[in-house]
Amino acid sequence: MGHAHAHAHTEGEGTYFLDQLFTILACGALGLVAILMYQTGVLSRILVPMFFPWVVGGGTAILIMACVRAIAVWQLAGARRAAEAQEEAADYREDHGHEHAHSHSHGSGEACGHEHSHAAAREHDHGHSHDHAHSHAGGEEEAHDHGWAPWRYMIIAIPVFLFFLGLPRAGVSDWERTRNTGSGLQSGSLRKSVALLAGGLAYPKTQPRRLQLRFNELTEAAALPVRHEAYEGDIGVIRGQFSRRADSDREFSLFRVKMTCCAADQIFLETRIIAPDASTLRGIQPNQWVQVEGVISFQQNEKGKWIPVITMQSADAIDPNAEPTNDVNAF
Amino acid sequence: MEQDVYQFVKAFVSIIWEAFPFVVLGAIIAGILEEVVPQQAIAKIVPKNTLLAVCIGAVLGLVFPMCECGIVPVMRRLLRKGLPLGTCVAYMLAGPIINLIVISSTAVAFGPHGIGPQMVTLRVGLGFIVAVTTALIVQAQYRKYGNRLLTPLAMPVTDQHGALEAIEGTPIHPSVNRAGESRPLFQRIANISETALHDFVDIMVFLTLGACLAGALKVWGPTADDVQAMSEGYPALTILAMMLMAIAMCLCSEADAFVAASFTTMAPSAKVAFLVLGPMFDLKLLLMFTRVFRRRLIVTIVVTVFVQVFVYSMAVHYLLADWLKPAPLTGP
Numbered sequence: 001m002g003h004a005h006a007h008a009h010t011e012g013e014g015t016y017f018l019d020q021l022f023t024i025l026a027c028g029a030l031g032l033v034a035i036l037m038y039q040t041g042v043l044s045r046i047l048v049p050m051f052f053p054w055v056v057g058g059g060t061a062i063l064i065m066a067c068v069r070a071i072a073v074w075q076l077a078g079a080r081r082a083a084e085a086q087e088e089a090a091d092y093r094e095d096h097g098h099e100h101a102h103s104h105s106h107g108s109g110e111a112c113g114h115e116h117s118h119a120a121a122r123e124h125d126h127g128h129s130h131d132h133a134h135s136h137a138g139g140e141e142e143a144h145d146h147g148w149a150p151w152r153y154m155i156i157a158i159p160v161f162l163f164f165l166g167l168p169r170a171g172v173s174d175w176e177r178t179r180n181t182g183s184g185l186q187s188g189s190l191r192k193s194v195a196l197l198a199g200g201l202a203y204p205k206t207q208p209r210r211l212q213l214r215f216n217e218l219t220e221a222a223a224l225p226v227r228h229e230a231y232e233g234d235i236g237v238i239r240g241q242f243s244r245r246a247d248s249d250r251e252f253s254l255f256r257v258k259m260t261c262c263a264a265d266q267i268f269l270e271t272r273i274i275a276p277d278a279s280t281l282r283g284i285q286p287n288q289w290v291q292v293e294g295v296i297s298f299q300q301n302e303k304g305k306w307i308p309v310i311t312m313q314s315a316d317a318i319d320p321n322a323e324p325t326n327d328v329n330a331f
Numbered sequence: 332m333e334q335d336v337y338q339f340v341k342a343f344v345s346i347i348w349e350a351f352p353f354v355v356l357g358a359i360i361a362g363i364l365e366e367v368v369p370q371q372a373i374a375k376i377v378p379k380n381t382l383l384a385v386c387i388g389a390v391l392g393l394v395f396p397m398c399e400c401g402i403v404p405v406m407r408r409l410l411r412k413g414l415p416l417g418t419c420v421a422y423m424l425a426g427p428i429i430n431l432i433v434i435s436s437t438a439v440a441f442g443p444h445g446i447g448p449q450m451v452t453l454r455v456g457l458g459f460i461v462a463v464t465t466a467l468i469v470q471a472q473y474r475k476y477g478n479r480l481l482t483p484l485a486m487p488v489t490d491q492h493g494a495l496e497a498i499e500g501t502p503i504h505p506s507v508n509r510a511g512e513s514r515p516l517f518q519r520i521a522n523i524s525e526t527a528l529h530d531f532v533d534i535m536v537f538l539t540l541g542a543c544l545a546g547a548l549k550v551w552g553p554t555a556d557d558v559q560a561m562s563e564g565y566p567a568l569t570i571l572a573m574m575l576m577a578i579a580m581c582l583c584s585e586a587d588a589f590v591a592a593s594f595t596t597m598a599p600s601a602k603v604a605f606l607v608l609g610p611m612f613d614l615k616l617l618l619m620f621t622r623v624f625r626r627r628l629i630v631t632i633v634v635t636v637f638v639q640v641f642v643y644s645m646a647v648h649y650l651l652a653d654w655l656k657p658a659p660l661t662g663p
Contacts, residue, residue, distance in 0.1 A: 027528050030535070034351060046345035051352070058352030061359060062531060065524040072521035152536045159347050159539070168341035175334035179554070220443045223595035258593075260436075261586035263345035264549060267593040303560040304596055 020073045022153045028066035029160045034059025037163060045170050046263045172241070172257060172287055180268035181243045181253040183301040185309070205233025208295070213238045215256045218296070219269040222306040228298045236296040236310055238271060239322050242288045249278035254292060254310075271308045272299070273318075280315045291322035335550050343546030346581055346615070347539060350400040354534050357401030361408040362527035366519055374413035381417060385466040388421030389429065389459050396430035398583060399423075399610050400538060403619045404530040410485045410623070417470030420632065425462035427584040427610035429455055437606065440588035446599060449655050450588070454606045457643050461607060465635040472631055480628040482621075484533075533622055541615020545581035548614075552579060555590070559597050566598060570644045573601040574637065577609035584610035599655040600648035608640045 037043040038056045047055065162168070213236045221227045240254030252273050259266040273292050275281055284290060294310035294317055301307055312318060378384045397405060406419045427433065434451055441450040469480075478486045514522075553561075558576060562569040573594075582590060587609050591602040612633055620629050647655070 023528050023532055027531060030351070034348070037348070043348070046341060047349060051349060054352035055348055058355035062355050062528075065359070065527050065531075068517075068520055068524040069528055072517075072524065152532060155539050156532060156535045159344060162340060162344055167337070168344050169337055173334050173337055175338060183556070216443075224444060258589070260589040261583050262349040264342045264349070264545065264580065265582050265586040265590050267590060303556045304563065305556060305559070306595060 017073065017077060020069070022150070024066045024070045024073065026153045026156050027062050028070075030156065031059040031061075031063030031066060033160050033163045035063070042163065042168075045168055048259050048261060051261065168263070174286065176268075177243050177255065177286065181245075181255050181270045183303055183305075184247060185272065185307075186300045186302060186304075208234045210235045211237065211296075215240055215254075215269055215271070216258065218271055218308045222298050222308045225298075225306065228306075231296045231308075232298065234296050235293060236308075237291065237293045238310065239289065239291045239325055240269075240271065242284050242290050243286060244281070244284075250275045250281070252281060254290070271310060274309065274311045275318070276312055276315055280312070280318060284318075284320050288320065289322045289324045291319040293317040339546045339550045341546075342549045343542050346542035346545055349583055350398070350538055350542075350615075351535075353398045353401035354404070354531060354538060357397065357404040358527040358531035358534065359523070360401075361404040361530045362523035362525070364405070364408040364412060365526045366523045368412055372412075373409065377415060377418060381415075381467065381470055382463075384415055385417045385421045385463050385470065388418035388466060389425040389462045391422045392426035392428070392430035395426075396432055397426055398585070399427040399613075399616055400534070400583075400619070402426050403616075403623060404534050407485045407530070407623045408526075410481065411487055413487050415470065416473045416480070417466040420469045421462045421466035424465060424611045424632075424636065425458050428458035428462075428607065433584045433588075433610070436585050437588040440592040444592060446655055449651075450599070450603070450606070453603050453647060453651075454588075457603065457607045457640070457647075458610075460643070461611065461636055461639045464639060465632060468635050469628065469631060472628070476627065480625050482623060482625060485623045534619055537618035537622060538615050541581060541613070541618045544614045545579060548579040555594050555597075559594055563596075566600065566648045567645065569598055569601040570604045570641060570648070573597070573605040574608050574640060574644075577605045578613050580609070581613045581615045582609055598648060598652075600644045600652075603647055604640050604644035607643075608636065611636050611640075 034055050038052055038059075043052055043055060211231075211234050215238060218231070218236065218238060221231050238254060240256050243253040243255055245251050245253060252275065254271045254273055256269045257266050258269055273294065292310055292312060294312040297309045297311065298306050299309050378387065402423050406423050409422075410416065410419050434455060437451050437454055438447045441447040473480055555576060558572040559569075562572045577587070580587075580590070587606060591605050594602060594605075617629070617633070620632070624632070
């Protein structure tokens with residue numbers, strides 16, 4: 001079962017130290033960038049604040065580890081150089097042209113636990129060479145890679161390069177906004193027909209309440225048809241970011257981006273708003289924070305998803321100077 | 332196209348930096364395990380009964396909560412220290428689900444939908460069953476193939492008689508059984524840092540590649556709403572689609588419940604499939620598994636988990652549909 005292999009290390013002694021050097025540099029750079037991302041505010045574009053201490057702590061820890069490793073490698077290199085100097089001095093005293101070898105054995109089935117390269121063997125220009133032999137008793141296939149793999153460092157350097165390129169950018173892009181709020185409302189529902197007969201999209205209530213709503217409160221109610229009646233016909237006041245619709249000049253979306261941990265899990269919450277006329281929306285920019293007041297109803301969009309609809313009752317029911325809020329996040 | 336690329340970068344980078352601190356934590360724990368824990372210690376603690384050992388592995392997350400990214404380097408070192416493969420696999424699969432943080436986030440996410448306790452029960456219960464069953468199959472396979480199922484980096488250090496033994500090496504070599512030896516403090520910290528940095532680089536490479544794939548699918552793949560619209564009326568198709576979404580999205584197990592809860596018109600059984608499969612297997616985890624397991628074992632784990640999640644989710648759909656209906660709630 002066992003096999004042995006012996007190899008002269010023609011790749012040179014620098015390979016091991018090169019690998020260690022790149023490990024230290026890559027880890028140190030990632031640690032440093034983690035801290036810089038927090039300091040420059042880039043982290044807030046991709047993560048919720050709950051994660052900031054974790055990222056800074058992780059960055060600091062890996063930076064400390066890289067420093068410790070750098071000192072250890074420095075000491076090792078110094079010791080190695082001293083040993084080599086002694087060895088060469090001894091070699092000169094002996095007859096040139098001999099060969100010497102060293103070996104170490106790995107236990108049965110055992111592996112080194114990491115890829116590494118050996119710096120021990122090398123060829124001298126004065127006629128002797130070192131051979132370095134491993135014997136893997138009962139071993140598996142090649143237990144470790146000799147030499148180093150620069151592609152690994154190129155891959156983990158990508159986040160570092162992206163940070164220095166100023167990526168990712170802040171804010172909600174047109175692409176995201178359009179993709180997540182672009183679906184039209186279904187027509188022909190019974191509830192909508194009744195509401196239209198009553199004078200608008202909203203289903204009227206004889207004694208409506210005025211509700212100051214959190215954004216996700218309304219979208220969660222929309223998800224459960226059994227809860228619709230509890231809100232329909234009441235006057236809702238809601239704050240969100242503005243998104244104009246291409247298919248209508250008096251219908252627009254209010255949206256909020258809810259991020260639980262990171263940008264990859266972010267979801268768009270949407271409320272559709274019906275304005276009395278197109279002039280109401282003049283001058284409002286995409287992503288601008290606005291507060292809207294109107295009668296609450298619920299409609300399905302083209303994909304079958306229930307979304308809240310607020311029908312404004314007058315042109316001054318929209319406040320284009322609303323303060324941004326952060327009331328949709330879970331934690 | 333430019334906007335697509337920006338969106339891709341945002342998703343890609345966010346997955347990396349979200350996982351980063353947990354990979355660091357996992358790598359440091361791996362370094363400490365390698366340096367401090369004696370080779371024989373873990374093997375002595377674990378019960379001899381396979382089922383009991385596997386069940387303990389499945390609930391270990393309650394005591395040592397780790398996310399799916401951080402768990403891989405820790406598990407690799409635990410394997411090297413002699414923890415049975417079945418116990419490790421059970422911890423790896425169930426740990427990201429059966430821990431208090433994920434249980435709480437699931438309850439919070441589905442609470443407003445009126446099915447919080449049901450979703451928590453199903454997620455934890457099915458997560459446990461899937462993890463234990465898979466681990467038992469893996470353990471049976473290990474008896475047949477032994478260490479050939481593992482990469483050299485994850486193989487337990489044993490002699491020809493199966494007993495754990497120390498091996499010789501240089502003072503900085505991380506495969507050396509250093510635990511129990513008297514060494515200067517700096518030497519110990521240096522040893523921990525070597526193992527930690529090695530494992531960190533090893534895992535980060537594959538995390539980065541996985542995040543890249545997940546970012547691309549998030550931008551250029553179908554949205555959850557598309558999946559929902561396409562598979563409506565076909566529960567098997569919906570469940571399969573949500574399982575594929577879980578594999579592609581590579582979400583953290585703390586966050587995935589909120590994403591699942593946002594699929595408002597989707598059947599709860601499909602959400603259960605999404606919540607149970609995602610923490611056990613996704614694109615980034617698949618690439619990270621290659622640093623621990625050989626292809627045969629990866630295929631076993633993936634197929635076993637995938638089939639079980641599908642079958643159990645179908646059973647939930649047909650047997651527990653009434654239980655998963657939200658109770659009528661009062662208004663504000």
